[in-house]
Amino acid sequence: MAWKIRGRVIENPKMKEYTSMRVGGPARYLVFPRDESDLLETLKIFENEGIKWRMLGNGTNVIVSDSGINEALIKITDLKHFSLIESKKEVVLRVSGGYSLKDLILEMAKIGLGGLENLYSIPGTVGGAIKMNAGSFGLSIGDVVRKVTYVSSDLSRKELRREEIDFSYRHSPFLSNMCIIEAELLLLRKDKKRIMAEIERLSEERKKRHPLEFPSAGSIFKAVNGVPAWRYIERAGLKGLRIGDACVSEKHPNFIVNLGEAKASDVKSLIDKIKKEVFEREGVVLEEEVELWGFDD
Numbered sequence: 001m002a003w004k005i006r007g008r009v010i011e012n013p014k015m016k017e018y019t020s021m022r023v024g025g026p027a028r029y030l031v032f033p034r035d036e037s038d039l040l041e042t043l044k045i046f047e048n049e050g051i052k053w054r055m056l057g058n059g060t061n062v063i064v065s066d067s068g069i070n071e072a073l074i075k076i077t078d079l080k081h082f083s084l085i086e087s088k089k090e091v092v093l094r095v096s097g098g099y100s101l102k103d104l105i106l107e108m109a110k111i112g113l114g115g116l117e118n119l120y121s122i123p124g125t126v127g128g129a130i131k132m133n134a135g136s137f138g139l140s141i142g143d144v145v146r147k148v149t150y151v152s153s154d155l156s157r158k159e160l161r162r163e164e165i166d167f168s169y170r171h172s173p174f175l176s177n178m179c180i181i182e183a184e185l186l187l188l189r190k191d192k193k194r195i196m197a198e199i200e201r202l203s204e205e206r207k208k209r210h211p212l213e214f215p216s217a218g219s220i221f222k223a224v225n226g227v228p229a230w231r232y233i234e235r236a237g238l239k240g241l242r243i244g245d246a247c248v249s250e251k252h253p254n255f256i257v258n259l260g261e262a263k264a265s266d267v268k269s270l271i272d273k274i275k276k277e278v279f280e281r282e283g284v285v286l287e288e289e290v291e292l293w294g295f296d297d
Helices: 036-048 101-110 126-131 192-209 229-235 264-282
Strands: 008-011 029-032 053-055 062-064 072-074 082-086 091-096 145-151 157-161 179-189 216-219 246-248 255-258 291-293
Touching: 036 072, 036 145, 036 179, 053 126, 062 264, 091 101, 101 126, 101 192, 126 179, 229 264, 246 264, 255 264
Parallel strands: 029 072, 053 072, 062 291
Antiparallel strands: 008 029, 082 091, 091 179, 145 157, 145 179, 216 255, 246 255
16 A cells, blocks of 8 residues: 555454444544645545545444445544634634544633533534534534634635534534534633533433443434424333344433444344334434444445
8 A cells, every 4th residue: 555644544444443333344444644734645545546435533423334334434533733712802712623522622621711511412523513513402513613624525625604604403514525624613711610510510411311331323313393303212112122232222212222232234223113113103204313324335
């Protein structure tokens, strides 16, 4: 392999090792670019060689098929940086897309900057959160975005300001073949102790609500007309429904958990079963919030 990639390149990585659901077969390559120029070089190589690619954040809302995907995946989690743009009126955080959202919120809390506390329960990267307009406890990340810098599908570096970005519920215009390399987020000056107290309160609330003791991909389905999907799943009597080691959580029925040796096919079959049962019993069409990779090949 005579590529001029300076970062790490892993051939045939097993995706069960890189996704929070702990299922999935191999990808073609997994690349960790060392910096932005290395990222662009990687993308050019893949384009020139006709290798399909997509971005992988922390793998917290992705389910990869057991047969895997014949694509290269790119993680920019090694490209970590942030800086602050402060004025009398506001504080803007400029941060890399590969930065862990949870780590970032804690780093900001240490210096008395808040406004992101409600998103602490989201385990992904900044770029991944923006891509799906992730939200928690009434706040979506799109609410605090000021600007996004990304590499488009034609490998050019582009910027969009907030007013140019079509954010909606669990949606943004950023596709899997676009790389969010940097974002500007609006923060608030707050007391450090108050920020940490709120983070701890929300963390405890999440522990009560979510089955954190098992691997999962977070919420499986989107809300429907403002009604959370778990209500429909619960009313359909599907709590505890199990296929193999994939199980609808008793604690939060919009979570599918891996009880130990679940396969991606078990998870997908359970998703399909839930959709069918909810439609037949409730007349509601559920739409996945998680991304399913490699199931249509």
